[in-house]
Structures are given as structure tokens and as C-alpha cells.
Amino acid sequence: MQLKNDLLIRAAKGQEVERTPVWLMRQAGRILPEYRAVRDSVSGFIELAQTPELAAEVTIQPVDILDVDAAIIFSDILVIPEAMGLPYEMVEKRGPWFPETVKSEADLKKLRIADGKDDLSYVIEAIKITKKALNGRVPLIGFAGAPWTIFAYMIEGSGSKTFSKARAMLYTQPDFSHQLLQLITKSTINYLKAQVEAGVNLIQVFDSWAGILPPDHYREYSLRYISQICDAIHEVPKTVFAKGAFFARTEMAALNCETIGLDWNMDIKESRQLIGPHKTLQGNLDPAALYGNAKEVEKATKLMMDQFKGSRHIANLGHGVYPDIDPEMVKVFIQTVKNY
Numbered sequence: 001m002q003l004k005n006d007l008l009i010r011a012a013k014g015q016e017v018e019r020t021p022v023w024l025m026r027q028a029g030r031i032l033p034e035y036r037a038v039r040d041s042v043s044g045f046i047e048l049a050q051t052p053e054l055a056a057e058v059t060i061q062p063v064d065i066l067d068v069d070a071a072i073i074f075s076d077i078l079v080i081p082e083a084m085g086l087p088y089e090m091v092e093k094r095g096p097w098f099p100e101t102v103k104s105e106a107d108l109k110k111l112r113i114a115d116g117k118d119d120l121s122y123v124i125e126a127i128k129i130t131k132k133a134l135n136g137r138v139p140l141i142g143f144a145g146a147p148w149t150i151f152a153y154m155i156e157g158s159g160s161k162t163f164s165k166a167r168a169m170l171y172t173q174p175d176f177s178h179q180l181l182q183l184i185t186k187s188t189i190n191y192l193k194a195q196v197e198a199g200v201n202l203i204q205v206f207d208s209w210a211g212i213l214p215p216d217h218y219r220e221y222s223l224r225y226i227s228q229i230c231d232a233i234h235e236v237p238k239t240v241f242a243k244g245a246f247f248a249r250t251e252m253a254a255l256n257c258e259t260i261g262l263d264w265n266m267d268i269k270e271s272r273q274l275i276g277p278h279k280t281l282q283g284n285l286d287p288a289a290l291y292g293n294a295k296e297v298e299k300a301t302k303l304m305m306d307q308f309k310g311s312r313h314i315a316n317l318g319h320g321v322y323p324d325i326d327p328e329m330v331k332v333f334i335q336t337v338k339n340y
């Protein structure tokens with residue numbers, strides 16, 4: 001189906017755009033009272049994510065309410081470990097938790113490569129319903145976690161400040177680590193291919209825990225696998241967002257993807273120099289800027305836009321929007337980009 005608003009796709013491909021497209025990481029859920037109403041009608045996040053009609057509804061809410069230039073399918077990066085045989089729970093106010101973790105070769109043998117279509121049929125169904133309901137209004141973004149970030153949760157079993165168990169594994173069991181990362185990568189490629197087949201217009205890979213690795217380990221245990229993913233998907237543009245990977249920007253320029261996401265610690269001009277002119281950059285307002293009043297949000301947004309001016313750009317925050325941000329300030333951010 002022809003997209004009525006294809007700014008995001010054109011900006012990703014480096015084509016002419018009338019204005020910069022804008023969306024927010026983690027725009028579905030979190031900040032909208034309309035989201036909480038839907039979520040409270042079920043047992044929790046997982047039931048919501050596994051009910052395609054409801055997942056589609058909360059995917060479209062930010063398009064209706066915030067007027068963003070893209071929807072991102074409502075799901076989570078942790079559906080991949082679950083599809084591989086390692087289920088997770090979402091603990092209220094604390095985040096994801098895995099009753100079992102991966103510790104040994106024996107645990108590894110119990111895992112399978114997810115096929116994406118059958119194991120994650122609820123996401124695929126949600127994508128199809130969303131595409132139909134959007135009727136080409138804006139592009140739909142599909143996503144997955146980067147293998148290293150998924151590995152970190154599968155080893156650690158929950159969120160962590162340091163992910164020291166996962167990082168230790170790279171020193172003490174490098175072969176085992178590569179085996180698990182390869183299983184995750186194959187599963188992720190199957191999953192993203194199924195998302196593309198179901199109709200997503202762009203995919204984003206989230207490497208949320210990129211920034212905790214030393215550069216040589218980042219190259220060997222993360223970029224290598226992200227690179228396999230980028231090489232496997234051809235039909236839609238790809239975005240790689242590696243939070244904290246300031247040290248890897250030059251190497252990321254060599255990835256087979258159209259867009260590199262910047263977090264708010266990354267200087268915009270320096271990033272452009274390191275990455276070069278042939279990639280679109282996405283980002284990168286400090287999410288905390290949205291705690292300001294309308295005037296302050298507008299000022300911070302314009303300052304960011306000034307620095308990206310004249311080169312390929314998709315406007316976004318430097319990480320996901322924080323849960324306690326006033327949706328009105330998100331609207332100010334979006335309208336400031338649109339009027340720029």
C-alpha cells in the first residue's frame with residue numbers, strides 16, 4: 001500500500017524531504033493515560049503485547065494523539081529469548097525478570113532458534129492489524145534488540161547497572177558466548193524477516209547496553225552480529241541505535257544500514273564527521289529536556305535542529321521518553337520539529 005506520509009522512509013534513504021520527520025523511542029505506552037486505560041483492562045504488559053488487537057490499538061495511539069510521523073509496533077525486545085525457550089515476566093515498577101537464565105552449555109542445548117513466524121505469531125498478527133488500521137497514514141517501524149543486549153538479559157536474568165555476569169562471560173567463556181550470540185542472531189533475523197513480510201516499513205535494532213563494553217569486545221561480541229542482521233535484511237531501510245557506543249561511531253558507518261541513532265551524549269557535529277555524509281542520523285535530544293516548560297522544550301529542540309541542519313536527519317530523543325514526562329511537552333517537541 002502507498003504511504004501517505006513517507007517522510008521517515010525518504011529521510012532514511014537520504015532522499016529529498018520537505019521537513020524533518022519526527023517520532024519518539026518508547027512512544028507507545030508509558031506516557032499516555034490512554035495507554036494505561038488499555039493496559040489496566042488486561043492482566044499486564046505481557047497479555048497486552050500478546051493480544052494483537054490491543055497491541056495494534058496502543059501502537060496507533062501516539063499517531064492519533066501526538067501526531068508523530070511513524071508508529072512503532074507495541075512489543076518488547078525480550079520476546080526473542082521467550083521464543084527461544086527462555087520465558088520472561090514483567091514485574092510491576094521493576095522491569096523484566098527471567099525465572100531461568102543461561103549459565104552453561106547444557107542450558108544452551110535447551111534453547112532453539114526462533115522462527116519468528118510461529119513462535120512470535122502474535123507480533124506478526126499485531127503488525128498486520130496495525131497496517132490495515134493505519135491505512136498508509138504513516139510508516140510502521142518494526143524492531144528487535146541487538147544480540148548483545150538480548151544476551152545480557154539472558155545471562156543476567158534482569159536489568160542491572162553493570163551487567164557484570166554477562167560481561168564476565170565474554171572473558172571466561174568466549175566460545176560459549178559466541179554460540180549463544182549466534183543463536184540469538186539467527187532467531188532475530190528470522191523474526192525481522194517475518195516482520196518485514198507482515199508489512200513493517202523500516203526496522204530498528206536497539207543495542208541498549210552497547211555502552212558497557214570495551215571497544216574491542218563491542219566489535220567482537222556486538223557489531224559482528226548486528227552486521228549479520230543488517231546484511232540479511234534488504235527489503236526495508238534499517239536503523240541501528242547503540243546507546244553509549246560513542247567509541248564505535250566510525251565502525252558503525254561501515255554497517256549495511258541507512259540510519260545510525262545517536263544518544264544525547266554524542267556531539268552531533270563530531271558524530272557527522274566520524275560517520276560521514278552517507279548515513280542518516282537519528283536523535284538526539286536529551287529526554288530530560290522534556291521536563292522543561294513549553295518555552296524551554298522549544299528552545300532545546302531548536303538548538304538540536306540547528307546542529308543537524310543541512311544533512312540527513314530523523315528527529316527523535318537520545319533514548320526512550322521517560323514515563324513521567326507530560327504528553328503536552330512531547331507535543332511541543334514534535335510541533336517544534338514540524339515547524340522548524
Ligand SMILES: Cc1c2[nH]c(c1CCC(=O)O)Cc1[nH]c(c(CCC(=O)O)c1C)Cc1[nH]c(c(CCC(=O)O)c1C)Cc1[nH]c(c(C)c1CCC(=O)O)C2
Nearest residue numbers: 025026027028029045072073074075076077095206208320
Ligand atoms: C532495553 C529494552 C527493553 N525493551 C525495549 C528496550 C530497548 C529500548 C531501550 O533501551 O529503552 C524496547 C521496547 N519496549 C517497548 C517498546 C514498544 C514500542 C515503543 O513505544 O517504542 C519497545 C521498542 C514496550 C515496553 N516495554 C516495557 C514497557 C512497560 C511495561 C508496562 O506497561 O508496565 C513497555 C510499554 C517494559 C520493559 N522492557 C524492557 C525494560 C527494561 C522494561 C521495564 C522498564 C521500562 O518500561 O522501560 C526491556
